Amino acid sequence: MNREPLIFEVSAKGKKAYRLPKLDVPAKPDVLEGLPVRAGIPDFPEVSEVELVRHFTRLSQQNYCVDIGFYPLGSCTMKYNPKVNERVAGLPGFVGAHPLAPADLVQGNLEVLKLLEDALCEIAGMEAFTLQPSAGAQGELTGMMLVHASHEAAGRPRKVVLIPDSAHGTNPSSAHLCGYTVQEVKSNENGTVDLEDLAKRMTEDVAALMVTNPNTLGVFEYDIRKIADIVHAKGGFLYMDGANMNALTGICRPGDMGVDVIHINLHKTFSTPHGGGGPGSGPVGVKKVFEPFLPVPRVARRDGAFVLDFDRPKSIGRVRSFYGNFLVIVKALAYILTLGPDGVREMAETAVLNANYIRKSLDKDYYLKYTTPTLHECVFSDKIQKENGISNLDIAKRLIDLGVHPPTMSFPLIVHGALMIEPTETESRRDLDQFIEAMKQIAREAKESPEVLKSAPHDSYVRRLDETAAARNPIVKWEKNR
């Protein structure tokens, strides 16, 4: 297969893919005088429109995506992204609105924000939501800032945030970015928070516990209320990473479990497309006591009209420009309105059914370190295949040959050689069965013909890539005479 060249390699001087109107104001010949003008942009690409279209069409064909097939990337919740949501997010009043327009000219957009805030409050059992954070990690950071501001306002700032060893890497990173020291809490033999270890570490120096529920193994923290009690008894707060909300919607609500602050990923639970790495959106929900600290501005209602309220002296301030990833917010709202209350529950039920079907179908072929019941995902490992020298990486690459996207690899860290599988609710039985069959075939190949796995993938645009060389000698842009 021929590789698609870089655009710079097909560029030729004078080619054009654009047509701009002629200047319609009187041209001032010396208008650039006195300005620091650049001589040009060296090696900037010049192509025709048809070349450009084919370039990106061919590049697109080298991508796997949800529209093509099953994408069981654990904890990423890669579900189908409905087409109608793209259509409504493209409406002119949404796309064309300037964020600093007078409030009375953007009532529809402010209403969209309020509608989603209210829906998320109900789904998560929280009392206020901010939609400003741009992605999950920024939601975590915002949440930590709210915790910090709350302790500070009470005159008792604290230094430590506790995080289970099974947590996603953004958790410790976000806590650290808020000035906290991070301490790990051990997992017990069920893969859940070790209550004894938590009680020991939970001192009056601890600002919050960040817990993911269900956790990264897909296991629900059965003792979540006890956990909340332990944390609250020492004056700390319970932060929930809502990355796995897809397991819970309509079934139970974090707010009812003792959670004080939570972030939700709209690009996971509420099906906004991930775009090859973003944009996401990471709304943060809180209990009433945190409401004064939420980022400015807040959408409010005055005399029957929506307004933006900036007069909030206790606010942590802005965490970004304007109001968040607005078009992502529109799509998430569209998803919730399409599903309705029954659909939102059915979403969690089916996600959990699909995950348990996969788990049960593969538990003879792959090792399950934790046999605790799981919800929306399950984490196998390569322990059995390791006996034949086959790693989770080999398994993942072989799946590519068999036409499915590999699961999340090597995470959570408490499972060595992890393969974390999350099917979501939108997959058909046929897709689930094909995945199960592929995994079974790989388990057989690991015993019978391990070399097929080690040299996989065989049928992709490129074969296994040398990631070590990429990091050792970084080439991170194209240069003319390399």
Add this chain to the structure above:
Amino acid sequence: MSYIALSDQDKKEMLDRIGVSSVDELFGCLPDEIKLTRKLVLREAMTEPELIRCFEELSAKNGYIDHLSFLGAGNYRHFIPSVVDSLSSRGEFLTPYTPYQPEVSQGTLQAIFEYQTLICQLTGMDISNASLYDGATAAAEAVLMANRLNGKPKILAARSLHPQYRETIRTYVKNLGVRIEEVAFGDCGGVKTDDLLKHLDKDTSAVLVQSPNFFGAVEELKKFCDLAHGHQALFIVAVAEAASLGVLEAPGAVGADIVCGEAQSFGLAPSFGGPHLGFMACKKEHLRQLPGRIAGQTKDVDGRRGFVLTLSTREQHIRREKATSNICTNQAWCALRATMFLETLGPDGLRDMAVQNIQKADYALGRLTAVRGVKARFSGRVFNEFVLQFPRDVRSVEAGLRAKGIVGGLGLKEFYLELADCALFCVTEVHTKAEVDRLAAALVEVLR
């Protein structure tokens, strides 16, 4: 409705295989006392036509789009070629995850690699990351990066830096022991050199200047860069209007250490403020402190070129609390659109567009300051925005223009008390001469 692909028969057989009699049993691992015993209070499910109508009605409640607008201030309306919408909406670009499995993600990875190259060419820098959330958070990340690089506690930020960028930076550094001091602007609208000198000292980690700045004025980057470096401080340039890079000198050419900003102008509609595109580029020697994802070139086992996410030891999934940033999901699809936009326009198109912005803003400034009582507040050269000073309350001017179907400019009172009698206007290549003339005529009437 929900997007479920299982038949009732499928469900039954799947439950049988799992060995349970109902889906409820699968939730047996939850304590009963936290289970919801009622239905969620949400609007009942909508069919597709109902949903479309619902959103059409919401969209129609935004009267803004029926107005002639001259708002800018970090969010710009530029022409978006049709190829950008057409190509970027392909499912293969819209619906993959982050390219963790490079063998099935070469399209996204190569596009990021091209994006990084384009950002380096435009900014004159060595290294670009794969994107950040937006211009404000990119500026905050740049400040944190400078602090990591030299460990000094003080950041000097121009007061002519976008107010929302300054607010975001303050939020980010509040609990980290980094101090922000602001440097005044002078009558030219740009950074006041005396004031910069007054604040610069051995504790200064970095000087952060936006150009064109919030008032549209083009800053004297070379001078400020030399002053910063003279005090062993880093120089950070923020670019909130990326279209300016089509004709103005690259910040890298004057010696900037970090260039960050907002690239919404490259193929992204105003969208009520998001999703947009934060970018960041730096000098080669600072590569290991750059936040965010980076795509790199490598080879596969057959020796063919391919691309991967690289240098991940800087990132949270490897380094956890020691990472350069907590960012995970970024704005990849927006960066893809910017890549398509830039490759469509090429160097000539970008320059043509940028020069048209300068010409039209210049024309508008001339027309509007010819209106009796209206003055340009600052003397400096501008790109596509400028600040006008009015002889009477800006709100009444705004209201007068609104009555004629015109929005703009942006009253500056809530951002700068000393500019309470001023408003910021933006004119880009999409504004026609007739529209500018209409604004001028309206202003004459309003101020009569």
